[in-house]
Amino acid sequence: MxxxxxxxxxxxxxxxxxxxxxxxxxxxxxxxxxxxxxxxEQKKNILSTVITLEDGQDISALYAKDVNEFVVDFQGNVVDGIKPQEVNLAAEYKKSPQDRLLPVYEFKNASDPNKVDYVVLPIHGFGLWNEIWGFVALESDMNTIRGVNFDHKGETPGLGARIASDAAVQGRYRGKSIYDGDKLVSVTMMKGEGNDYSGKPHEVDGMSGATLTGKGVNNMMRDYLFCYENYLKKKKANS
Amino acid sequence: MSETIQEAAVAVEKKSEPLFSKKNKKLITNPLDIDNPITVQVLGICSALAVTTQLKPAFIMALSLLVVTACSNVAISMMRNSIPSRIRIIVQLAVVSLWVTLVNELLKAYVYDVSKQLAVFVGLIITNCIVMGRLEAFAMSNKPGPSFLDGLGNGLGYGLILMAVAFFRELLGSGALFGFKVFEAVGFHYKGNGLMLLPAGACVVVGVLIWLQRSFNGYRESH
Structure with a gap:
């Protein structure tokens, strides 16, 4: 049986x-x-590009107090009726840049809520093995990088995965600028590690053994910062 | 392995013995030492090397495996008289996957940061030889009670080694225990040994543990 x-x-x-x-x-x-x-986790990542978080802080409360979130289109106009949480970046990334929905997270000034201290822009791209994504925070001049936060799906542990695990790698972006005069040039991670790029505003030190992941990061930054260019222009003109 | 089969036979013979009889207690204590899944049977090595850079993920991993071995053992033992022998491995696999997926979902819901750190390794418990080995060698021919103890014992044996390896790796690799900087707390500057953070460091620690264990209990490989 x-x-x-x-x-x-x-x-x-x-x-x-x-x-x-x-x-x-x-x-x-x-x-x-x-x-x-x-x-x-996402709120934490957004906050951590601008401020240093400590253990036990109430992420939701901090986020609600400081951050103003909305979605813009390629022209830099606010898209009504959709929240950043509803935007799936992995899907948007596959569309052509003109059609993408672009979430924006603005950090309000503590004393004057109409003033914006920082803007945090989500970015999405492809590393060596799989998708990578992150956030770039810009100072109020819409040029200087305040901080970045990267994450990845399947980069090699100890090599490419350092974009997420190694705070020093992310720290290299701080203070760099994305504009060369009026031209948007983004920030490029170079090949090789241990070189000094402190005098060069658009270049950062690379990751030894992970040049291809670095290239992925560069493409992601360039690709998405160009998508946000119209929004950044408007923001600059307004302030 | 021969000891394992003898145990299994013994547990079958006695039908009505108390759950914590002398023999059943051995089901828990043997895997801790003379029949340890990692240091003696050398099973489940890959995860032991991969998740032991810090104590916290190692602890969660050990706990997850403990739950999976114990629960799968009980489930398979309860089903053992109805499982068609031709598809028994697939049935075992299905039951193990069920528990592993449940554990993974729970981790994602309650300890999200740890689940991100463990990532694929929890999923890989499905293919962990310890789980399948215990199902095939013990649960298929024993009652649920002893099977539960056997699963518990092997999970503990695995966890013991995992924690020991993670203890030395975190201490020597990052100078911390459960994230607490031990050396800095006593005012000693410790830079951290990079080798201990790599899988090779785990190989060294496991090797030393096997050496220590064998020199203490006099275990010899039988030829």
Whole structure:
């Protein structure tokens, strides 16, 4: 009986249905908490480009107090009726730059809420193995980089993965500028590590053994900063 | 391995013994020392090398594996009389995957930062030889009670080694324990040994642990 084909087929089917049902139940039940964690992580990443976070700080409260979030289009106009959380950057990244929805996170000035201290722009691209993404924070001159935050899906641990794990790599971007006069040039990570680029505003030291991930980061920065160029122009003209 | 099979046979013979009889207690204590899955059976090495740079992820990984081995052992043991032998490995795999996926979802919901650090390794528990090995060698021929203890014992044996390796790697590699900078706290500047942070450092630590264990309990490889 236990060896008959029919028994085996029925046994396998029942097992699959039971396992599948249990997993679906667990996934539905935990979805809300997981999505909260993901949203929290994103807020943390946005905040950390501008301020140094300490353990135990209330991320949600800080975020709600400091950050004004909205979505712009390629022309730099605010798109109504859509929140940054609803924009899926991985999907937007596949569209042509003119059609992308571009979330913006503005840091309000503590004393004058109409003034903006920093803008944080999300960026998305492709590294060596898989997708990479992050945030670039610009000072109120819309030129100087205040800080960056990168993350990745599958870069090599210890090499390309350093864009996320090594705070020093991210720190190299601080104080660099993305404009050369009126021309948007972005910031380029160079090949080789341990060189001094302190006199060069558009170049940062590279990561040894991870030149291709570095190239991915460069393309991502350039690609997305150009998407935001119209918004940055307007912002500069207004201030 | 031969000891494992003897144990299994013994546990089958006695039908009605208390859960914590002398023999059943051995199911927990043996994997801690003379039948340790990592240092004696040399199973589950890849994750032991990969997740032991710090104590916290190692602890969560050990806990996850403990839950998975114990629960899968019980589930398979309860199903053992109905499983068709021709598809038993696939059935075992399905049950293990079920538990692993559940654990992974729970980690994502409750300890998100650790789950990001462990990333693919929790998923890889499915292919961890310790889990499948215990199902095949023990749960398929024993009652749920002893199977649970066996799973618990092996999970603990794995966790013990994982924590020991992580202890030395975090201490010597980053000068910290559970993220607390030990050397700085006692006013000693310690730069950190980079080798300990690489998988090669784990190989060295596991090797030393095996050496120490064998010189203490006199275990010899039988030919």
């Amino acid at each position: 236990r060896q008959s084909n029919l028994y085996i087929v029925i046994y396998a089917s029942v097992l699959t249905i039971v396992c599948g049902g249990l997993l679906a139940l667990a996934s539905e039940g935990l979805k809300e908490r997981q999505q909260f964690n993901i949203a929290q």
